[in-house]
Amino acid sequence: MPEGHTIHRLAQDHAKLYLNQELAVSSPQGRFSDGAAELDGQTFTRAEALGKHLLYHWSDTPLVLHIHLGLFGRFRNWRGEPPEPKGAIRLRLTTPDHTTDLSGPTACELLDPVAVDAIRARIGPDPLGNGDVERFVRACAKTRRSIAAVLMDQKVIAGVGNVYRAEMLYRARLAPMTPAKELREQTVRALWDDASMLLKIGVRTKRIVTVRPEESPGRRTRDGRHWVYKRPSCRTCSQDIETASLANRTLYWCPSCQVETR
Ligand SMILES: [Zn+2]
Structure with missing residues (x-):
């Protein structure tokens, strides 16, 4: 998709x-x-x-x-x-x-x-289209659903899909099953800013790139562009990547790097 x-x-x-x-x-x-x-x-x-x-x-x-x-x-x-x-x-x-x-x-x-x-x-606020970040913050503060589920909900934030979800949660080192309402407001705002930045890179390059070139030397293969999405092991700690089906889409995360719950 x-x-x-x-x-x-x-x-x-x-x-x-x-x-x-x-x-x-x-x-x-x-x-x-x-x-x-x-x-x-x-x-x-x-x-x-x-x-x-x-x-x-x-x-x-x-x-x-x-x-x-x-x-x-x-x-x-x-x-x-x-x-x-x-x-x-x-x-x-x-x-x-x-x-x-x-x-x-x-x-x-x-x-x-x-x-x-x-x-x-x-449709929820779109981080690429001057979306209203306050609406996103309010929606997150209200729900006990996991942040991983919330990021895929187009009514809460528009435009984020399965690849961006996995990569954004990794970049924030967030445990994906953390209830959205337990996150600090500054964490939620940082997720929004990260989505906005990553999506802008995506518009420019026509690709989902979440790893900076200096973090992944060598050829820019698909494997080299992602931290956890569809990877067998974590780019940072080499731990096996965990997967789970969430809202019919496969979620990927590193259980040892992604432990933040606030
Ligand atoms: Zn890791």
Whole structure:
């Protein structure tokens, strides 16, 4: 599942390609034909990333194109003349210079402003999008759920996924099962700041990098980019990494480094 940095980067990339241009919009697969017909020929005025949601705004309608990639959604870009659509292309955006195809999303739909407001209300503050850190602090102070569960809850903090969760908890040396409300406020604020910094690096590099180059000399393999996520042993102490299933996603942590409970 793409994490928040991917969604923000997509919004930036699509804005760069298409902002203030008239787009040909179609649904080669047919499952978004009515929506595509509504948008076809309109000018693309704004791309917005909200946690894991993309919201695309248009010149001649208050309706907003809402895309959620889910586990399988992906975009492909073409320069110049695009190929014939192949496979289940839900949405195709075209200008004379570029084409973008979307396949396999969980959501690709037109929403009215009321429905868009409902998404905004449902999504927690986004550390990449000037999110309100106070909302995050208040939500953490209220819940007995573990900090590991809370970091994956998009209503509490938007954009953090399974990789960032594991790495942020490691970087803070936090025991993942600690109830969020037992953490000191300064610990919670530091988690937010770390999420914000890591996600920004992710937008820039298109990768989840949580280890600074000086902390991991040598080639930047996937293994070299992470502290605990999907690693067999801890980068720092060589202890075996523990795993547990939490909210259907595998949590990774080092039981000897991550002992902080405050
Ligand atoms: Zn360790």
